Amino acid sequence: MKKFLLPAFTALTALTMGTYASAIAQSPIAYTVSFPNAIHHEAEISVQFKQLTAAPLRVRMSRSSPGRYATHEFGKNIYHVKAFNAAGKPLVLNQLEGDVWEIPKHEAEVQIKYTLFGNWVDGTYAAIDQSHAHLNMPATLMWAYGMDQKPITVQFNDLKKQGWRVITQLKPMGNDVFYAANLQYLMDSPAELTLDKHVSWEVVNPDGKKQEISLSTHSDDDQAVVNKFADMVKRVVLEEQAIFGELPAFDYGKYVFLHDVHPSTAGDGMEHRNSTVIVQPAKAIEGNERRLLGTFSHEFFHSWNVERIRPKTLEPFNFAHANMSNELWFAEGFTQYYGALTLTRAGLNSVDDMLSSATGLINSVLNTPGAANFSAVESSRYAVFADANVAVDATNKANIFNSYYSYGGAVALALDLQLRSEFNLTLDNYMRQVWLAHGKTERAYTIPDLQNVLAKFTGKPEFAAGFFTKYVYGLQKADYAGLLDKAGLVLKRERAGKAWAGRLGALSSRSSEGVSRSTAAEGLMISSSTLMGTPVYKAGLDAGDMITVADGKNVKDMTTFNEVIAAHQPGDEVKIQYANRTGKHETVIVLEEDPGLTLVTYEKAGKTPSAAQLSLRNDWLSSKIK
Structure with missing residues (x-):
């Protein structure tokens, strides 16, 4: 997702200290980050620019961050912004916009100083307290227009005072100073300053080259727990290496997981070129290992898919506004699919866990209005409004958007099963071909590029064209039941014969979620849009309506409403009394059978799979480590 000047950067990875000194002679932009008031979530930051021309110097805080697609107003958390000349004399500093x-x-020579406030621990923002400084660079460091390619140093102060060390993919230069070749690399390089628990190990590529993988954990667990968890992460790393045939060539030969576990965190996973931030709102790792591993599996897969297999729409990454992409169904969705698949192959999750994940993907494309009315490409474009974007006004998101994670995951599932059953090929093979064509070469791709790789790979251009036309650009959905049957799996209604009134937002087959969970003395208020095509939508109920009576019973909460629905059969009519700003009204909900699907093996369905079905299933879900 991030733009790097490869010739300059590749050369940098092999630089000696002498060549580094030559780069420094270019007068790098020099940041200093200090923590005199960490207890109150503040850092003091200065940035020094040298060898400036006489033109006005314009600086800003970012509005977007690598791996995020919507805007995030980082400028709101800096203040006391001042500028000085080399002698320390104040300069006139005009604020042109909120963040410029x-x-x-x-x-x-100019020096700018400011105070940063940070108290949100996730993969995008900054957080500072006495236990750590969790720094995502777009949320932390101001930058200057026109200086994207200048080398950069960052010095972290107060480390001994706080009892911290620095964990980052930035190049350490000694004396708590770190180096980045340019602005893109700096912005893509988060740092965790803390007293961590650290585990490192080596992974060997087929060419014999060894690379170091590290797990740096900030949690309340003891070292033995972290060691045991690292053993699980090692299995994930090896399974994903097997998919692509090799690890990427990590800069400086190292990759690090920046792992933060505490109930107070916001939770997140954010990929970067040679590291990933994983923030998990749990009390501890111990006792939650399997639940926490999913983020590791997803984020490490991004080392290939997104960080090096990069969409051209995100090249270069723009830090001043939202970054829209057509390809998130592939970049995030295929990664989502492999995140679950890898855990099952590694023996860390069961086959049933994988089937549950596949069920969620299938339901997302077969039973949501977003997928029925908008393509995978359109879903990707909507990320500029959906990716942790904040809106105070109501949106109709539930009816127009299906997450590119699940949408793309469902496309990946369909392609994998089609390749296996029709071509005796696999999605692993396809991903490896995409890696060789666009990842290892770091040649950014377009959707036609992905189609061309599939056409060459299968030897069937007409198959590739049809698949992309129907399932990527179009609204058609794969025959999931037929494809899964070839693996001895049965796709069926989870609550066959059960009455259903409709859903609101995320798919749930356990309750009627056409109304909100909020209650009021007069009845049950619908707070969000009802979903197109559902019984409650067809009955004319929507946000702002308050259900007071259902089937002659007073409705005070969701439990009462669900009980009324559960007492009926599909096809029954339930009379509803409701009120809104136009007065009191009546309507009728015609109940339907719950469309929610579930996926089970032939064996659990009382059927006997054939040898061919078992072979396909086992090859699909079994370990690929040789």
Whole structure:
């Protein structure tokens, strides 16, 4: 997702200290980050620019962050912004926008100082307290227009005072100073400053080259627990290496998981070129290992798919506004599919766990209005509004958007099963071909590029064209029941014969969620849009309506409403009394059979799979480590 000047950066990875000194002679942009008031979530930051021309110097805070597609107003958390010349004399500093400043007149050297407030631990923002400084660089460091390619140093102060060490993919240069070749690499390099529990191990590529993988954990677990968890992460790393045939060539030969576990965190996973931030709101790792591993499986897969197999729509990444992409169904969705599949192959999750994940993917495309009315490409584009974007006004998101994670995951599932059953090939093979064509070469791709790889790989251009036309650009959905049957799996209604009134938002087959969970003395308020095509939608009920009576019973909460629905059969009519700003009304909900699907093996369905079905299933779900 991030733009790197490869010739310059590749050369940098092999630089000696002498060549580094030559780069430093270019007068790098120099940041200093200090923590005199960590207890109150503040950092003091200065940035020094040298060898400036006489043109006005314009600086800003970012509005977007690598791996995020919507805007995030990082400028709101900096204040006391001041500028000085080399002698420490204050300069005129004009604020042009909420996050943009300009120094109209200056000499060759300028220093800008400001205070950063950070108290949100996730993969995007910054957080500072006495236990750590969790720094995502777009949320932390101001940058200057026109200086994208200048080398950069960052010095972290107060480490001994706080009892911290620095964990980051930035190149350490000694004396708590770290180096980035350019702005893109800096912004893509989060740092965790803390007293961590650390585990490192080596992984060997087929060419014999060894690379170091590290798990850096900030949690309340003891080292033995972290060691045991690292053993599980090792299995994930090896399974994903087997898919692509090799690890990427990590810069400086190292990759690190920046892992933060505490109930107070926001939770997140955010991929970067040679690291990933994984924030998990749990009390501890111990006792939650299997639940926590899913993020590791997903994020490490991004080392190939997104970080090096990169969509051209995100090249270069723009830090000043939202970054829209057509390809998130592949970048995030295929990664979502492999996240679950890898855990089952590694023996860390069961076959049933994988089938449950597949069920969720299938339900998302077969039983949501978003997938019925909008393509995988359109779903990807909506990320600029959906990816942790905040809106105070109501949206109709539930009816127009199906997450590109699940949408793309369902496309991946369909392609994998089609390749296996029709071509005796696999999605693993396809991903490896995409890696060789666009990842290892770091040649950004378009959707036609992905189609071309599939056409060459299968030797069937007409198959590739049809698949992309129907399932990527179009609204058609694969025959999942037929494809899964070839693996000895049965796709069926989870609550066959059970009455259903409709759903609101996320798919749930356990209750009627056409109304909100909020209650009021007068009845049950619908707070969000009802879903197109559901019984409650057809009955004319929507946000702002308050259900007071259902089937002659007073409705005070969701439990009462669900009980009324559960007492009926599909096809029954339930009379509803409701009120809104136009007065009191009546309507009728015509109940339907719950469309929610579930996936079970032939064996659990009382059927006997054939040898061919078992062979396909076992090859699909079994370990690929040789």
